[in-house]
Amino acid sequence: xxxxxxxxxxxxxxxxxxxxxxxxxxxxxxxxxxxxxxxxxxxxxxxxxxxxxxxxxxxxxxxxxxxxxxxxxxxxxxxxxxxxxxxxxxxxxxxxxxxxxxxxxxxxxxxxxxxxxxxxxxxxxxxxxxxxxxxxxxxxxxxxxxxxxxxxxxxxxxxxxxxxxxxxxxxxxxxxxxxxxxxxxxxxxxxxxxxxxxxxxxxxxxxxxxxxxxxxxxxxxxxxxxxxxxxxxxxxxxxxxxxxxxxxxxxxxxxxxxxxxxxxxxxxxxxxxxxxxxxxxxxxxxxxxxxxxxxxxxxxxxxxxxxxxxxxxxxxxxxxxxxxxxxxxxxxxxxxxxxxxxxxxxxxxxxxxxxxxxxxxxxxxxxxxxxxxxxxxxxxxxxxxxxxxxxxxxxxxxxxxxxxxxxxxxxxxxxxxxxxxxxxxxxxxxxxxxxxxxxxxxxxxxxxxxxxxxxxxxxxxxxxxxxxxxxxxxxxxxxxxxxxxxxxxxxxxxxxxxxxxxxxxxxxxxxxxxxxxxxxxxxxxxxxx
Numbered sequence: 001x002x003x004x005x006x007x008x009x010x011x012x013x014x015x016x017x018x019x020x021x022x023x024x025x026x027x028x029x030x031x032x033x034x035x036x037x038x039x040x041x042x043x044x045x046x047x048x049x050x051x052x053x054x055x056x057x058x059x060x061x062x063x064x065x066x067x068x069x070x071x072x073x074x075x076x077x078x079x080x081x082x083x084x085x086x087x088x089x090x091x092x093x094x095x096x097x098x099x100x101x102x103x104x105x106x107x108x109x110x111x112x113x114x115x116x117x118x119x120x121x122x123x124x125x126x127x128x129x130x131x132x133x134x135x136x137x138x139x140x141x142x143x144x145x146x147x148x149x150x151x152x153x154x155x156x157x158x159x160x161x162x163x164x165x166x167x168x169x170x171x172x173x174x175x176x177x178x179x180x181x182x183x184x185x186x187x188x189x190x191x192x193x194x195x196x197x198x199x200x201x202x203x204x205x206x207x208x209x210x211x212x213x214x215x216x217x218x219x220x221x222x223x224x225x226x227x228x229x230x231x232x233x234x235x236x237x238x239x240x241x242x243x244x245x246x247x248x249x250x251x252x253x254x255x256x257x258x259x260x261x262x263x264x265x266x267x268x269x270x271x272x273x274x275x276x277x278x279x280x281x282x283x284x285x286x287x288x289x290x291x292x293x294x295x296x297x298x299x300x301x302x303x304x305x306x307x308x309x310x311x312x313x314x315x316x317x318x319x320x321x322x323x324x325x326x327x328x329x330x331x332x333x334x335x336x337x338x339x340x341x342x343x344x345x346x347x348x349x350x351x352x353x354x355x356x357x358x359x360x361x362x363x364x365x366x367x368x369x370x371x372x373x374x375x376x377x378x379x380x381x382x383x384x385x386x387x388x389x390x391x392x393x394x395x396x397x398x399x400x401x402x403x404x405x406x407x408x409x410x411x412x413x414x415x416x417x418x419x420x421x422x423x424x425x426x427x428x429x430x431x432x433x434x435x436x437x438x439x440x441x442x443x444x445x446x447x448x449x450x451x452x453x454x455x456x457x458x459x460x461x462x463x464x465x466x467x468x469x470x471x472x473x474x475x476x477x478x479x480x481x482x483x484x485x486x487x488x489x490x491x492x493x494x495x496x497x498x499x500x501x502x503x504x505x506x507x508x509x510x511x512x513x514x515x516x517x518x519x520x521x522x523x524x525x526x527x528x529x
Contacts, residue, residue, distance in 0.1 A: 001165045002132060004029045004036075004062075006139035007089065009171060012062060013037060014054045014402070018047040018074075020066020022106070023093035024161040025127070027064060032165075036062075039402055039429070041395075043421035044070045048077020049384075049392030050422075052086050053361075053399020056382060060087035060146040061399075067094045068106035071113055076391050081150040082117035083386025084204055085288035088150035089142060090118065096126060096158045110154050118152045120145035126156055133169040140172075149288075187308045188301060192281055194257035195312040197221040200271065203228025203385055205263025205286040211303055212262060219311025222321035226266035226372045227351070227362075227379035238321055240328035242268040242373040243524040250324060250528055256280045260306065261297075263287045264385055267369045288386065324528060331527040332374055335520055341489055342516045343367075343438050343508050344374040349489045350410055350436065351379035353496065358406040361397035363415040364388045365445045366513075367438070371410075374520065390415040394422035394435065401431035401500075408496055413439040417470050423479040426501050434500040435476075436492070440508045441467040447510045448517070465510065476503040 004026075015030040016039045017023070031038055039054075041047035044065050054061035065071055071092040081088045094100075095107045112121050122138065138153075145151045199221050201212055209230040216223045216236035224241040225231035232239055245251045245268075255278045262285045265272055272294060275282065281298035283306070284291055291297075312318060336345045347370035354360050360381040362368045368383040384396060394416065397409035411419075416437045426433065438444070446452060446464035461467065476483035483503035486492045495504040 001029045001032070002135040002168050003139040004033055005168050006136050006171070007062060007143055008033050008035055010140075010143045011059055012089070012143070013059065014039065014051075014061040016041055016047050016051045016054070016061055016063045018042065018044040018065040018070060020070055020093065022095065022157055022161070023064050023066045023091075023155075025157055025163070026091055026093065026155060028162075029165075030062060030064065037402070040425075042424050044073035045076055045392065046395040046398075046419065046421045046424075048074040048090075049080070049395035049419070050399040050402065051088050052077050052081050052384070052392070053396040054402060055081070055087045056400065057403070058087060058147075060089045060143070062089045062091060064091045065093065066106070067092065067110065068108050071110050072108065075114060075117075076387075076389065077395075078114045078150050078152070079117045080384050080386045080389065080392065082114075082119075083288060084384070085149045087146045087148075089146055090114070090150050090152045092152065092154050094154050094156040096156045112152075113154075114150070114152050117150065119149045120151045121154070122152070123154045124156065126158060136169055136172055188283060188299065188305050190308070192258050192283070192298075193309045193311070195315055195317055196255070196257040197311055198256045198259055199223050200259060200261040200266065200275070201225040201229040201231045202262070202264035202266050202287070203383070204288050205229065207262050207286050207303060209234070215260075215303070215306060218313070219309055220313045220315065220318045221260075221311055222318055222325075224266070224271065226268075227375055227381045228266075228368075228383055228385065229263060230380060232377055232379050236318065236322075237377065238325045239375065239377050239379065240325055240332060240373070240524065242270050243328050243332070243521050244324055244528070245270045245274045246521050247525050247528050254321065259283065260285060261291070264291055265293065267372050267385075327527045328524045329376055331523045332376070332520060335523045336374070341487055341492060341506055343440075343444070343506075343513050344370050344516060344520060345489055346410065346436065346438060346492065346506055347371045347373075347375045347379070349492050350408065350496070351375035353493045354378070354380070354408065355406065358408060359400050361393060361400060361407065361409040363390050363393045363411040365390050365412055365415065365443075367410045367412065369445075391418055394419040397435075398422050398426070398429075398431065398433055401433040402429065406432040406434075406499070408434045408436065410436045410438070412444055413437055413441065413468070413470070413472060414443050414466070416472060417468060417475070420475055423476070423481060427480045431501060432499045434496050434498075435503045436496065437472050437503060437505045438508055439472050439505050440510045440513065441465075441469070442510060444508070444510050444513060447514050452514075472503065472505050
């Protein structure tokens with residue numbers, strides 16, 4: 001009760017509980033606080049991603065489960081929170097020390113269960129009356145450490161698990177959050193001040209989009225911004241960069257001499273290969289953890305380090321990019337208009353019709369890529385790009401919706417089935433969650449990879465296509481969620497315009513989807529000449 005009181009005093013307002021017996025003391029302590037919104041989620045894996053969605057604004061949610069494999073089922077969400085630096089207070093109930101390692105039921109080794117995915121681990125002492133004041137400092141330390149990602153507090157309890165709460169120890173001052181970000185490295189050297197530069201912007205950079213916009217305006221460099229960055233609305237943003245960089249003439253003609261990357265790399269493999277092939281020095285600013293997947297970062301910086309750069313001011317460099325962007329975006333729009341709904345068409349429709357007060361969550365498979373490549377200037381979303389898994393996408397979106405935000409989520413059928421437990425009791429939660437499912441009977445992203453053409457069709461379908469024959473609408477109906485299938489963009493727009501919970505299904509074909517992507521890129525190439 002003292003720990004919960006301290007966290008409530010620090011501003012925690014949401015608690016996610018996966019039900020169990022050994023966690024009764026903490027569950028009752030959480031439930032007793034009127035300022036905490038309590039969310040009971042039956043599946044621990046779903047519960048962890050709900051807590052992640054709740055924590056995206058920077059304030060951790062409390063996540064509680066009972067002992068045993070329940071704690072292991074939190075692991076995927078904890079991993080994603082760790083890699084994305086999402087605050088989270090993970091509490092696992094445990095058996096007392098005398099019951100560990102002796103075959104007691106529902107007992108596993110929970111010591112440092114999540115390894116380096118958490119910022120701090122504590123195997124708490126047994127709660128007794130010996131030193132009640134010690135629980136407040138422990139809660140403060142956990143909250144402070146959680147400012148940079150998840151923390152894990154393992155809570156052993158002896159029976160009896162029910163008791164009375166006496167007067168709590170007095171507060172001992174506000175906690176100090178852990179400083180975040182990469183330390184300053186000093187001004188960027190003059191030899192890296194080039195005219196032909198680009199700014200690549202990805203998600204969870206920790207940098208204000210308005211600061212990124214001012215940097216692009218000052219340097220005269222284009223923003224190759226993905227939808228997760230929040231920078232697509234800038235007049236300096238180039239949203240069709242993936243299609244532009246597939247053009248055999250444009251890509252080498254616009255090779256950069258220096259690259260500033262803010263946050264994570266976008267999903268586009270074409271972009272990362274273009275940057276790598278250019279040999280340009282890469283300056284990395286912000287991002288969760290160390291962002292250097294291609295091992296080509298020349299310098300880790302902060303925004304202030306870029307102040308000496310003059311860039312391409314007074315040259316046509318930015319104008320050339322913007323002219324190509326306008327032509328490419330017009331070609332994409334013209335191609336998609338009036339056609340039967342395709343997966344790139346879903347991306348465009350969602351981006352163009354997302355209300356300003358609503359949020360969009362997309363799966364880290366084809367949806368995040370289609371939104372990045374074809375969503376246009378209005379595309380904005382969140383995706384779990386820390387570990388890039390599809391698990392927990394619906395639950396993450398549910399976490400956002402539980403904060404009272406109208407939330408859309410776009411997933412493939414595999415991601416929908418994988419996280420279907422997010423639908424349990426959803427009609428009782430009072431949330432506005434509108435789910436869009438691209439149903440292509442399997443794993444659509446694999447059709448773009450070499451195994452699609454190099455393996456026999458039967459083997460590819462067995463291992464990668466993985467058709468499952470699940471009735472999406474029937475699964476939604478089992479949870480009393482209205483569901484419908486649409487075929488045209490106007491039907492999709494109408495469906496997502498209504499408050500949820502709801503499921504809207506779009507039937508696509510995996511082979512046809514590959515052809516549509518190729519035709520879209522060909523249309524852009526044709527308009528560029």
